[in-house]
Amino acid sequence: MEYCNCFESPWPADELLMKYQYVSDFFIALAYFSIPLEIIYFVKKSAVFPYRWVLVQFGAFIVLCGATHLINLWTFTMHTRTVAVVMTTAKVLTAVVSCATALLLVHIIPDLLSVKTRELFLKNKAAELDREMGLIRTQEETGRHVRMLTHEIRSTLDRHTILKTTLLELGRTLGLEECALWMPTRTGLELNLSYTLRHQNPVGLTVPIQLPVINQVFNTSRAVKISPISPVARLRPAGQYMPGEVVAVRVPLLHLSNFQIHDWPELSTKRYALMVLMLPSDSARQWHVHELELVEVVADQVAVALSHAAILEESMRARDLLMEQNVALDLARREAEMAVRARNDFLAVMNHEMGTPIHATIALSSLLQETELSPEQRLMVETILKSSNLLATLINDVLDLSRLEDGSLQLEIETFNLHSLFREVLNLIKPIAAVKKLYVMLNLSPDLIEHAVGDEKRLMQVLLNVVGNAIKFTKEGGISVSASVAKPDSLRDPRAPDFFPTHSDNHFYLRVEVKDTGSGINQLEIPKVFMKFVQSQPLAAKNSGGSGLGLGLAICKRFVNLMEGHIWIESEGLGRGSTVIFIVKLGIPARLNESKLPFLHKGPGNQVKFIFSGLKVVLMDDNSVGRTVTKGLLVHLGCDVLAVSSGDECVRAVSYEHKAVFLDVSMAAVDSFEVAVRIREKFAKRSGRPFIVALTGNTDRMIKENCRKVGMDGVILKPVSVDKMRSVLSDLLEHGYLVESQ
Amino acid sequence: MEIVGQLQKQFVDFSTSLNHEGFLDEQYLQLQKLQDESNPDFVCEVVSLFFDDSEKLLNNLATALQQQVVDFKQVDAHVHQFKGSSSSIGAQRVKNMCVAFRNFCEEKNLDGCLRCLQQLKHEYFLVKNKLETLFRLERQIVEAGGTVPVIG
Numbered sequence: 070m071e072y073c074n075c076f077e078s079p080w081p082a083d084e085l086l087m088k089y090q091y092v093s094d095f096f097i098a099l100a101y102f103s104i105p106l107e108i109i110y111f112v113k114k115s116a117v118f119p120y121r122w123v124l125v126q127f128g129a130f131i132v133l134c135g136a137t138h139l140i141n142l143w144t145f146t147m148h149t150r151t152v153a154v155v156m157t158t159a160k161v162l163t164a165v166v167s168c169a170t171a172l173l174l175v176h177i178i179p180d181l182l183s184v185k186t187r188e189l190f191l192k193n194k195a196a197e198l199d200r201e202m203g204l205i206r207t208q209e210e211t212g213r214h215v216r217m218l219t220h221e222i223r224s225t226l227d228r229h230t231i232l233k234t235t236l237l238e239l240g241r242t243l244g245l246e247e248c249a250l251w252m253p254t255r256t257g258l259e260l261n262l263s264y265t266l267r268h269q270n271p272v273g274l275t276v277p278i279q280l281p282v283i284n285q286v287f288n289t290s291r292a293v294k295i296s297p298i299s300p301v302a303r304l305r306p307a308g309q310y311m312p313g314e315v316v317a318v319r320v321p322l323l324h325l326s327n328f329q330i331h332d333w334p335e336l337s338t339k340r341y342a343l344m345v346l347m348l349p350s351d352s353a354r355q356w357h358v359h360e361l362e363l364v365e366v367v368a369d370q371v372a373v374a375l376s377h378a379a380i381l382e383e384s385m386r387a388r389d390l391l392m393e394q395n396v397a398l399d400l401a402r403r404e405a406e407m408a409v410r411a412r413n414d415f416l417a418v419m420n421h422e423m424g425t426p427i428h429a430t431i432a433l434s435s436l437l438q439e440t441e442l443s444p445e446q447r448l449m450v451e452t453i454l455k456s457s458n459l460l461a462t463l464i465n466d467v468l469d470l471s472r473l474e475d476g477s478l479q480l481e482i483e484t485f486n487l488h489s490l491f492r493e494v495l496n497l498i499k500p501i502a503a504v505k506k507l508y509v510m511l512n513l514s515p516d517l518i519e520h521a522v523g524d525e526k527r528l529m530q531v532l533l534n535v536v537g538n539a540i541k542f543t544k545e546g547g548i549s550v551s552a553s554v555a556k557p558d559s560l561r562d563p564r565a566p567d568f569f570p571t572h573s574d575n576h577f578y579l580r581v582e583v584k585d586t587g588s589g590i591n592q593l594e595i596p597k598v599f600m601k602f603v604q605s606q607p608l609a610a611k612n613s614g615g616s617g618l619g620l621g622l623a624i625c626k627r628f629v630n631l632m633e634g635h636i637w638i639e640s641e642g643l644g645r646g647s648t649v650i651f652i653v654k655l656g657i658p659a660r661l662n663e664s665k666l667p668f669l670h671k672g673p674g675n676q677v678k679f680i681f682s683g684l685k686v687v688l689m690d691d692n693s694v695g696r697t698v699t700k701g702l703l704v705h706l707g708c709d710v711l712a713v714s715s716g717d718e719c720v721r722a723v724s725y726e727h728k729a730v731f732l733d734v735s736m737a738a739v740d741s742f743e744v745a746v747r748i749r750e751k752f753a754k755r756s757g758r759p760f761i762v763a764l765t766g767n768t769d770r771m772i773k774e775n776c777r778k779v780g781m782d783g784v785i786l787k788p789v790s791v792d793k794m795r796s797v798l799s800d801l802l803e804h805g806y807l808v809e810s811q
Numbered sequence: 812m813e814i815v816g817q818l819q820k821q822f823v824d825f826s827t828s829l830n831h832e833g834f835l836d837e838q839y840l841q842l843q844k845l846q847d848e849s850n851p852d853f854v855c856e857v858v859s860l861f862f863d864d865s866e867k868l869l870n871n872l873a874t875a876l877q878q879q880v881v882d883f884k885q886v887d888a889h890v891h892q893f894k895g896s897s898s899s900i901g902a903q904r905v906k907n908m909c910v911a912f913r914n915f916c917e918e919k920n921l922d923g924c925l926r927c928l929q930q931l932k933h934e935y936f937l938v939k940n941k942l943e944t945l946f947r948l949e950r951q952i953v954e955a956g957g958t959v960p961v962i963g
Binding site: 698701702787790 | 860864
């Protein structure tokens with residue numbers, strides 16, 4: 070044997086198997102070498118591959134494996150030691166690299182797998198988004214359709230057009246086979262087929278409204294799928310194919326009366342129409358959710374459009390009616406005016422014509438009285454005279470009234486003696502009263518001035534009339550007349566809300582009350598008393614034979630109104646007597662003005678008490694000590710002080726009788742400015758409100774500004790001395806404001 | 812009559828000193844002017860009212876300042892009242908003390924307020940004392956048969 074340091078081939082020298090192994094090894098090696106090449110080629114081609122160095126490792130592993138197999142080729146035959154060494158080295162290296170790669174793959178393969186998972190996930194997501202996109206697009210389509218439909222429907226105010234357009238557009242948008250509208254009849258018990266899409270002139274089918282399917286649809290605001298064989302859906306003759314799905318929705322019919330001013334329409338008294346929509350019968354189409362939504366929206370829009378149309382119709386009708394009424398009223402007014410003018414003319418003429426013979430009769434009868442007459446003749450002449458006088462008075466009254474009516478009567482204003490007027494009237498009435506054994510009382514209030522300015526004659530006429538009536542309707546007891554100056558509060562009669570007596574320095578309101586213990590007046594008759602030609606007690610009138618009864622009180626009322634006053638009767642009922650009260654405005658004679666107002670005298674100190682005597686003021690201060698001191702100060706000056714400690718009390722207590730209100734402004738708990746505002750509001754409607762003066766210990770300019778802003782008449786700085794308060798009061802009463810705010 | 816003269820002189824001196832020392836100012840004189848036949852006890856009534864009111868206020872102030880959490884607004888309100896009533900009476904020193912007190916209230920200075928309260932009490936009792944003395948003198952004069960002199 071040669072000593073060649075060779076290794077024996079481990080394999081038996083079986084030729085065929087050897088050959089196969091040899092070839093396989095060769096091909097394996099080839100493959101193993103080409104794999105990395107392919108990988109490198111393709112990786113170079115692809116843009117992204119994150120695991121390059123893994124590839125290197127893997128490449129090394131494969132190459133080494135390939136190398137191993139290649140070298141294996143030489144080991145089939147006897148080989149030298151070098152080859153064995155190389156083989157061993159290769160195998161060792163391969164082992165190392167393979168192990169390393171195996172270890173690495175443990176990390177890599179999960180990553181790779183997750184990549185795959187992510188890819189799958191993304192694919193799913195993409196599919197989902199696609200689906201959603203499809204849906205959104207469909208919805209947008211629907212939205213567009215609805216908008217277009219709404220626009221079409223709302224662009225007209227004609228009911229028929231609205232409905233026809235609705236059906237048409239709905240049919241077009243949704244691809245309907247048939248679309249119909251059932252309207253409730255007048256009775257509300259049936260539904261009448263009013264409009265359909267295909268058949269332009271519906272047959273006039275009616276269906277009772279109480280069907281369960283109809284109730285089902287009416288009870289919900291959603292579109293409801295109904296059976297194609299229900300009576301409302303049987304619109305077409307039965308076809309060969311399966312009828313398409315049918316959907317019905319309610320359409321609210323809103324009336325004008327449903328819209329209250331402040332509320333939304335009441336849902337309980339609704340009437341509904343029924344809209345039925347049919348899909349084409351030979352398609353397998355089904356109602357989709359978005360289509361149902363579309364239908365519901367359209368139904369609502371139709372309801373609104375219909376109600377608009379209805380409202381418009383109503384308002385046009387109302388306007389036409391109003392115009393007609395206006396024309397009629399105008400005509401009536403003109404006719405009335407003409408009638409009044411005609412009557413006044415007639416009255417004036419007739420009075421004049423009638424007056425002349427009457428006056429002649431009176432004159433001649435008086436002359437006749439002066440001649441020699443026998444007793445019967447004298448009696449006759451006296452009767453003639455009396456009757457003529459009565460007639461003359463009546464005619465004069467009528468004339469006065471007609472002049473009063475057309476406003477041509479002027480009051481004759483002059484200064485007269487008020488007290489003597491009353492006495493004269495009573496003197497006139499006393500004889501008649503004495504005959505009926507009635508007492509007559511006169512009470513003149515002490516503050517009633519003696520002289521006044523007004524129409525003496527007509528005032529006397531009014532007084533005479535009222536007093537005369539009192540006497541006439543009284544059988545026993547008597548009458549009492551009282552006259553006084555009316556207080557501002559008592560001037561307001563709740564029955565005459567338009568009577569707003571205004572206060573001023575040159576006038577006063579005379580209030581006269583004539584109370585009698587006579588037959589009284591029924592409450593219901595009171596309004597009629599002042600109406601012309603109405604007599605409530607004809608029998609009594611016959612007995613007393615008074616003068617001008619029919620017109621008397623009406624004329625009194627006119628005169629009193631002319632004197633800017635008010636007259637009314639109060640009575641507790643039949644048999645309980647009655648009281649006639651009237652208030653008239655009289656002037657105060659000018660030259661006596663100064664002495665009427667006692668405040669202007671600026672006398673020396675010991676006359677202090679009398680100057681402000683009885684001047685009513687209100688004082689508000691929440692500090693008890695301060696309040697007592699200021700009250701004492703005002704009382705010392707002669708005022709009648711009402712001291713309060715809270716704003717509410719102050720506002721409540723202030724009245725017309727008070728000439729001034731003093732508000733302490735340094736109070737913490739009460740906002741005096743607010744109180745001032747409230748006081749002004751209380752007296753906002755009329756003049757003559759009390760002066761509002763602020764008392765403050767603070768010399769800050771802001772206080773003065775705020776006082777002025779709030780409308781106070783002045784500011785006084787505390788502490789207040791007697792002299793300062795005196796001058797403040799004088800200033801207020803003389804000038805109406807504080808000359809210097811101190 | 813000697814006694815009356817003496818008492819009257821005492822009264823005048825005392826009143827003048829009260830004025831000079833600043834216990835009572837012109838306002839008090841105004842109050843006296845308001846007293847007349849129709850209102851003979853006016854000054855006395857007002858002063859008694861002042862005493863009652865002040866004592867109540869001082870108690871309220873003490874309570875308010877002893878609270879865990881002092882409500883300075885409330886304290887200020889009380890002092891404001893006190894200031895008002897003392898200036899209505901003419902108690903000048905009391906009023907000035909109130910003004911200082913209010914400043915401390917604005918600063919929310921508790922110590923300052925407590926100190927002020929003590930001084931306020933002090934001033935109040937001083938002026939109360941003086942007024943009571945004044946009234947006593949007046950009573951003595953009247954009992955002795957004289958008339959109370961009017962100052963100013």
